[in-house]
Amino acid sequence: MSYTYTRKVNYYETDMMGVVHHSNYVRYLEEARCAWIESMGIPMQYIESKGYTIPVLEVNIKYKNHITLGETIAIGINLIEYNGVRMTISYDVKDVKTGKVVIEASTKHCFTNKELRPVNIKKCDEEINTKFESIYTEYTINK
Amino acid sequence: MSYTYTRKVNYYETDMMGVVHHSNYVRYLEEARCAWIESMGIPMQYIESKGYTIPVLEVNIKYKNHITLGETIAIGINLIEYNGVRMTISYDVKDVKTGKVVIEASTKHCFTNKELRPVNIKKCDEEINTKFESIYTEYTINK
Amino acid sequence: MSYTYTRKVNYYETDMMGVVHHSNYVRYLEEARCAWIESMGIPMQYIESKGYTIPVLEVNIKYKNHITLGETIAIGINLIEYNGVRMTISYDVKDVKTGKVVIEASTKHCFTNKELRPVNIKKCDEEINTKFESIYTEYTINK
Amino acid sequence: MSYTYTRKVNYYETDMMGVVHHSNYVRYLEEARCAWIESMGIPMQYIESKGYTIPVLEVNIKYKNHITLGETIAIGINLIEYNGVRMTISYDVKDVKTGKVVIEASTKHCFTNKELRPVNIKKCDEEINTKFESIYTEYTINK
Numbered sequence: 001m002s003y004t005y006t007r008k009v010n011y012y013e014t015d016m017m018g019v020v021h022h023s024n025y026v027r028y029l030e031e032a033r034c035a036w037i038e039s040m041g042i043p044m045q046y047i048e049s050k051g052y053t054i055p056v057l058e059v060n061i062k063y064k065n066h067i068t069l070g071e072t073i074a075i076g077i078n079l080i081e082y083n084g085v086r087m088t089i090s091y092d093v094k095d096v097k098t099g100k101v102v103i104e105a106s107t108k109h110c111f112t113n114k115e116l117r118p119v120n121i122k123k124c125d126e127e128i129n130t131k132f133e134s135i136y137t138e139y140t141i142n143k
Numbered sequence: 144m145s146y147t148y149t150r151k152v153n154y155y156e157t158d159m160m161g162v163v164h165h166s167n168y169v170r171y172l173e174e175a176r177c178a179w180i181e182s183m184g185i186p187m188q189y190i191e192s193k194g195y196t197i198p199v200l201e202v203n204i205k206y207k208n209h210i211t212l213g214e215t216i217a218i219g220i221n222l223i224e225y226n227g228v229r230m231t232i233s234y235d236v237k238d239v240k241t242g243k244v245v246i247e248a249s250t251k252h253c254f255t256n257k258e259l260r261p262v263n264i265k266k267c268d269e270e271i272n273t274k275f276e277s278i279y280t281e282y283t284i285n286k
Numbered sequence: 287m288s289y290t291y292t293r294k295v296n297y298y299e300t301d302m303m304g305v306v307h308h309s310n311y312v313r314y315l316e317e318a319r320c321a322w323i324e325s326m327g328i329p330m331q332y333i334e335s336k337g338y339t340i341p342v343l344e345v346n347i348k349y350k351n352h353i354t355l356g357e358t359i360a361i362g363i364n365l366i367e368y369n370g371v372r373m374t375i376s377y378d379v380k381d382v383k384t385g386k387v388v389i390e391a392s393t394k395h396c397f398t399n400k401e402l403r404p405v406n407i408k409k410c411d412e413e414i415n416t417k418f419e420s421i422y423t424e425y426t427i428n429k
Numbered sequence: 430m431s432y433t434y435t436r437k438v439n440y441y442e443t444d445m446m447g448v449v450h451h452s453n454y455v456r457y458l459e460e461a462r463c464a465w466i467e468s469m470g471i472p473m474q475y476i477e478s479k480g481y482t483i484p485v486l487e488v489n490i491k492y493k494n495h496i497t498l499g500e501t502i503a504i505g506i507n508l509i510e511y512n513g514v515r516m517t518i519s520y521d522v523k524d525v526k527t528g529k530v531v532i533e534a535s536t537k538h539c540f541t542n543k544e545l546r547p548v549n550i551k552k553c554d555e556e557i558n559t560k561f562e563s564i565y566t567e568y569t570i571n572k
Contacts, residue, residue: 010313010317011316011320012452015440015444016443016444016498017196019445021440022169022199023167023169023170027298030296031296031297034296034297045356056165057206058204058205059202060201060203061201061202061203062200063198063199063201063202068445070330153459153463154301154302154460154463155309155456158297158300159297159300159302166298173439174441177439177440186499187499211302212473213472303482308488309453309455312452313452316452339446342451344491344492345451345490345492347487347488348486349484349486349488
């Protein structure tokens with residue numbers, strides 16, 4: 001089952017249209033992604049101590065409905081592509097109160113080592129790989 | 144010929160990786176887009192006085208290289224789709240010093256009126272339409 | 287007793303020094319202030335429906351220690367001045383894990399009506415006034 | 430004479446009140462401060478190559494008037510305290526069109542070395558010290 005991250009909108013995230021500025025969703029996705037990785041039992045400290053980073057290669061967002069101050073969003077996350085070298089994460093962001101889709105998004109990532117060189121996580125970290133692989137398997141089964 | 148917007152990186156836009164945080168590019172694109180629209184002779188005040196908004200329907204970014212404090216980016220803009228109802232803008236962001244591509248991006252937009260309803264700008268504002276159309280024609284000729 | 291707001295640090299809030307960028311604390315204070323006002327039983331929707339705003343007149347921050355990704359802050363809030371026209375809020379921001387003071391801060395505010403004119407909340411909204419006054423009385427007793 | 434930094438307001442810096450969100454001024458001050466230090470002939474690269482940082486110890490802002498999209502601010506900077514160990518910078522931010530004061534602000538700083546220990550810049554970098562000292566002398570004469 002997909003992971004869900006819940007989050008209130010802050011005043012400083014609104015713009016003069018009275019709604020959340022579209023750039024902030026990229027930040028919400030990052031928050032959700034970090035919480036999701038921690039929820040797998042991979043603490044950020046572990047990733048850092050190993051010298052890995054998970055850079056963003058691509059961000060794609062379709063804006064469907066606005067949200068504003070006082071509202072809460074639920075970000076559902078799915079790992080829709082994973083091969084140890086690259087992965088694609090999809091996000092489904094909803095207004096908790098109305099159930100309306102706020103944005104649909106995806107991000108693409110690779111894994112890099114201390115020298116910022118791309119690595120195959122299957123070959124260099126069995127612990128992290130097992131966790132991502134099991135999440136991905138679950139996704140492909142439930143799809 | 145495409146419009147180019149030039150911009151220095153600010154300290155507060157960097158992250159703990161020592162480079163511009165990936166969310167900031169969405170803001171750089173907006174800055175470039177506003178400057179470009181003003182460069183066509185359409186002041187933001189005119190758009191606002193007419194009650195129009197140009198909401199973002201979609202953002203797509205491919206991250207190619209990092210930039211950091213002290214560096215300057217040049218954002219080249221092209222109007223690659225336009226029909227009065229919707230438009231697609233493409234952005235080519237380069238590191239001015241090295242000439243390297245930093246990101247490649249596109250955004251999709253519509254036009255809305257005071258009631259936030261989508262409008263056909265061809266039908267409701269000849270002045271704005273003529274400007275976008277001429278930019279778009281130029282693009283299709285030079286392509 | 288003072289209100290405490292707890293909050294994790296986000297990756298996108300760090301800067302190239304590897305710590306939370308100093309500008310973000312102004313946003314953390316706003317988040318804490320909104321949560322505190324809601325905790326008094328004054329929903330943001332009520333304030334908005336009455337046309338009130340509580341603008342920031344002054345921000346003062348002393349930076350004591352850094353925090354970074356993975357850490358959690360606790361923001362203790364006290365209402366240290368209140369007379370219906372103006373108020374001063376003090377904030378004590380601590381690193382939850384170490385107990386170290388991160389920043390000490392205060393903000394000054396007034397109340398404005400629909401026309402953005404300053405108002406005496408004692409005269410125009412007994413409900414809101416009673417709540418702020420009781421919090422302030424509690425502060426002066428416990429001081 | 431004091432240094433002046435000029436800057437347009439961006440759309441993404443506005444909030445649901447239709448004006449620049451108060452947290453952004455801390456960022457504007459940083460931008461102005463970096464440009465001012467570079468204008469003294471101290472490139473950021475030089476500071477970094479020496480391993481110095483100039484952390485912010487204190488920020489104090491009085492908000493006087495709002496600004497919004499389409500407007501330009503001019504930030505006048507003065508070095509009002511300097512002794513090699515600590516310095517205080519004052520900022521006078523005006524709306525270029527109306528001449529109205531937008532905010533009045535000051536920031537306090539120290540200098541740190543590679544080990545992030547506070548240093549006396551008089552003793553460890555004559556070049557930087559001479560520049561700050563001459564700016565400060567000018568200020569005390571013209572005051």
